[in-house]
Amino acid sequence: MVSHLPIADVNESWANKSVLITGSEGFVGSHLCRHLVEVGAKVVGLDRQNLGQSDLFGFSDGDITDPDAISKVLDIYSPEIVFHLAAAGASDPFLSEERAIEVNTIGTVNLLKAIQGNVKVVVARSPTELDLNSPYAVSKAAGWGFCSMYGHTKGWPVAGAMIYQCYGPGQSSKNVLPAALNALISGVKFPLSPGEQVRDWVFVDDVVSGLISVAQSELEPAMTVDIGTGIGTQLREVVETLYQLTGCNVPPNFGELPYRNGENMSVMGNAERTDTLIGWRATVVLEEGLSILIDSETGNS
Numbered sequence: 001m002v003s004h005l006p007i008a009d010v011n012e013s014w015a016n017k018s019v020l021i022t023g024s025e026g027f028v029g030s031h032l033c034r035h036l037v038e039v040g041a042k043v044v045g046l047d048r049q050n051l052g053q054s055d056l057f058g059f060s061d062g063d064i065t066d067p068d069a070i071s072k073v074l075d076i077y078s079p080e081i082v083f084h085l086a087a088a089g090a091s092d093p094f095l096s097e098e099r100a101i102e103v104n105t106i107g108t109v110n111l112l113k114a115i116q117g118n119v120k121v122v123v124a125r126s127p128t129e130l131d132l133n134s135p136y137a138v139s140k141a142a143g144w145g146f147c148s149m150y151g152h153t154k155g156w157p158v159a160g161a162m163i164y165q166c167y168g169p170g171q172s173s174k175n176v177l178p179a180a181l182n183a184l185i186s187g188v189k190f191p192l193s194p195g196e197q198v199r200d201w202v203f204v205d206d207v208v209s210g211l212i213s214v215a216q217s218e219l220e221p222a223m224t225v226d227i228g229t230g231i232g233t234q235l236r237e238v239v240e241t242l243y244q245l246t247g248c249n250v251p252p253n254f255g256e257l258p259y260r261n262g263e264n265m266s267v268m269g270n271a272e273r274t275d276t277l278i279g280w281r282a283t284v285v286l287e288e289g290l291s292i293l294i295d296s297e298t299g300n301s
Contacts, residue, residue: 014212015040020079022046022064022111023086027171028124028163032083032208044077046070047086064107070114081215082121084111089136091174093128100139108143117156122215123147125162125224127269133262144224151222160224161214164269168204168289169296177290180239181297184248191256195236198266200228203289206282213280228269229282242290246298 019036023029024045036043044058046069058077062069064086088103089095108123115121125144128137150156167177176192183190202210210227219225239252259265275281 016042017081018042018044018077018079020044020046020073020077020082022082022084023124024059025049026085026087026090027168028166028204028207028211029083029085030170031168031204032085032211035205035208036212042077044073044079046073064111065102067110067114070111074114080119082111082115082119083124083211083215084108084121085124087124087136087140089134089139090126091172093134093136095135097135097139100135101142104136104139105142105146109146112147112150112156112158115156117150117154120157120159120215121147122159122161122211124211125160127162127164127264127267131262131264133260133264148222151220155221158222159214159217159219160222161211162224162226162228162269163207163210164200164202164226164228164267166202166204166207167293169293171204176235177238177242177293178297180242180252181246181294183252184243184246184250185298187250189250190239190252192235192239192252192254193257193259194255195234195239196265197235197259197263198232198268199235199238200231200268201233201238201286201289202228202269202282203284203292206284210274210280210282213278217278219277223277225274225277225280226269226271227274227282228271230269230271231286232266232268233286238286238290241287242294245287245290245294 019041021029021033024033025047033043033045046060046062048063060073089100126140129141132138147158151158171178173179173182180190207227236254
């Protein structure tokens with residue numbers, strides 16, 4: 001699968017640049033890998049699973065919970081920039097506390113200590129870190145706490161990219177939009193909460209361009225910028241639009257499921273601040289992104 005839309009504002013200096021991406025086989029990681037390969041970067045992915053796209057770039061089978069695996073890939077490839085996307089629990093936020101801490105907190109510390117501030121690290125963050133309502137959220141926040149500590153006390157070039165409600169082709173069916181689309185295609189009723197949660201829906205190609213813009217920026221150590229549209233849309237409206245674009249007459253089953261305990265009903269990024277700090281804005285409107293998702297999943301792309 002290739003990028004579905006052109007990624008804007010990518011500096012030509014990425015040609016032949018050595019780039020390490022942890023979590024390269026994940027949803028965002030795989031899109032980022034493919035795009036950087038397209039613009040000529042020398043990409044190596046570090047992941048504990050190989051899902052079949054490693055023929056596009058260098059791949060190292062390793063886990064960020066293993067300091068030796070990290071040191072090995074750094075020694076071999078000498079990256080000039082690192083995108084840290086590896087995490088446990090993005091689609092399963094209520095994973096065990098032990099696993100969440102092992103990967104999201106200790107794994108992040110392992111990576112930073114191995115790099116020792118010698119290259120810039122762009123860390124993918126989650127808005128759930130601001131609510132602390134799951135093991136995933138708490139462990140990610142703790143991991144960023146160490147990033148912040150190293151940035152402020154040692155001056156290490158670590159930048160945070162707070163990714164909002166990312167969606168697009170290739171996303172796990174554990175996520176709401178792929179799950180809703182699968183139900184639609186199968187002709188079954190899809191159970192949902194009442195759907196009044198407001199989220200900042202950002203298409204994956206925009207997330208890729210946002211991450212690259214953060215990497216190209218001159219942010220102060222440990223500063224975070226939001227990767228989102230700044231526009232809030234209710235989950236109910238997004239799912240209804242998804243169904244309308246397919247011509248489906250079977251409505252989803254809103255209200256069959258309860259809201260999660262402690263769920264934040266409104267989560268939006270600050271697009272104005274991001275534009276001011278790094279000169280980046282999302283460009284894909286929601287209906288356009290949903291249409292690309294539908295085409296990809298139904299074989300019309």
